[in-house]
Amino acid sequence: MFVLLFVAVAAGWFLGRGGRVLTMSSLWQSSDTLPSQYYRGLNFLLDGSQDGAIDAFTKALEVNSETFDTHIALGNVLRRRGEVERAIRIHQNLLARPSLPTSQLHLAHLELARDYISAGLLDRAERLLLDLVAESGHHQRIARRHLLEIYEAQSDWSAAKRVAGEILPRRSLLRSNGPDPNEVGQPIPLLLAHYCCEQAAIALHSGDLTEARTQLDQALKYDRSCTRATLMSGELELKAGNPARAVKTLQLLKEQAPDFVSESADLLRQALIQLNHRSALRSYLMDCYVAKASTPLLIALAEEIRAVEGSEQAKDFLRKHLVDKPSLGGLALLMALHGTNEAGEDEPLQIEIVNRLVEANSTYQCNHCGFRGQHLHWYCPGCKHWGTVRDLGAIGDVTRE
Ligand SMILES: [Zn+2]
Structure with missing residues (x-):
């Protein structure tokens, strides 16, 4: 990488001297005009001191519109290596040259904002990015994406929603499920749905069920397939004293996201107990398990059977199904269900080992x-x-x- 960098800096330096075509003869003829910093850089490189070489080359390489890309590349390499302070110095050095074309100044602006994000200086990055959004049409979209990164890190969901709304194409408000093929990163409607869920979680925590409902409805408008919003809506209905609606909402997961049905088991249990209809939980989970067998569902079923019918029935159920669908999690539960009374003296150790294996995996x-x-x-x-x-x-x- 540093040999390439060396070549890039050398080429940049020659180009910077007037954009001459780089040939062996011009290289030879120009060598007497090379600055001393260039030789110092070469020495550092030969001595294996990459840091000294970078500093010397940066000083040797005059900043102008032709060498601009080399400076940007150098700064970015440093940032990726984790040397953010030096990347910042290089990009700030570019911004101190108002003679550069506006498009290049905007790019330096963007790279400096990225340096600040890497350094955790989010307030400074935010200011730069807001300026870019206001001034640069070309970098507006990517600047907004970085702003989302900052607001997510700060858990500032209102600001994140405002900026995401600015990226969202107008027609996508009506047709939120089609991702924009030109967009980099995750689809904006998906992000907006999660931002709404974050706000709903805060409202649920503080007991503001009306606000939570508003946010969850909004989340599902942005992304109908948002599993999290469906799960949280079930939780909300339960808290609001509507167990029947909680059950109806949570059972949407069977079609919407079968992989997440087991995540809803505890909420469903609470709702069905309130409705005096607990037996429906086992048959619903069994239907889901028959549709798509999975370890979390197997464990949810076994735990439900244990709670309602006792350990023996749960063990029978697990023995029968673990043969078809072997899993560590299921085995750990089966072993835990064996009481130490009926077990050999090694049993607690075996349970411990299996539990540790489950945790490690x-x-x-x-x-x-x-x-x-x-x-x-x-x-x-x-x-x-x-x-x-x-x-x-x-x-x-x-x-x-
Ligand atoms: Zn990941």
């Missing part, structure tokens, strides 16, 4: 970056994508669940 995984964890995250901590984390057991990955 994290249950949830992001289908975008591969992040793994024990909990369902709607916002992946690894790649900052929304709604990409799945239960490995639910998607049938028997080898890893």
Whole structure:
């Protein structure tokens, strides 16, 4: 990479001297005019000191519209290497040259904002990006995407919704399910639905059910397939004292997102107990399991059977189904259901080992970056994508669940 960088800087320097065609003879003839910083850079490079080489080349390379791309490339390489302060210096140096064309100044502006985001200086990045949105038609869209990144990091959902709304094409308000083929990143309606869910979660937490309902309805308008909004709507109806509506809402998941049915089991249980109709839970979960067998559903069913009919029935159920659908999670539950009274003295150790294996094999995984964890995250901590984390057991990955 640094050899390439060296060539790029050398080429940039020659171009910067007047845009002459780079030939061996011109290289030779020009060598007596090379600045001392250039030789110092070469020395640093030969001595293996990449940091010194970069500093020397940066000083040697005059800033003008021809060498601009080389400076930008150098700054970006430094940022990717985690040397954000030096990237900032390079990009600030470009911005200090008002003689550069406006389009290049705007690009330097954008790169500096990216440096600030990498450095965690979000307020500074936000100011730069807001200026870019106001001044640069060309970089407006990408600047708004970076603003979303900042508002997500700050949990400023109102600001995120405002900016996402500016990106959303007008007609998409009516037809929210078709992603824009020109758009980079996740579809804006999907993001907006999650921002509404975040606001609904805050409202639910503070007991403002009216606001929560408004936000969840809005989320489903943006993205009809938003599983999170459906789950939260079920929770809301339960809190609002409408168990029948909670059941109706949560059972939409059977068609909408079969992989998430097990996530609704606890809420469904609470609602059906209130309706004195608990037996419906087992038959509903069984219907879903027959439609698509998965470990989380198997465990939800076994736990329901244990609670209603007792451990023996739950063990029988697990023994029967684990043969068809073997899984560590199911085995751990089966072993836990065996009381120590009837077990050999090694049994507690076996339960401990299996439980540790289950813990070590994290249950949830992001289908975008591969992040793994024990909990369902709607916002992946690894790649900052929304709604990409799945239960490995639910998607049938028997080898890893
Ligand atoms: Zn991820």
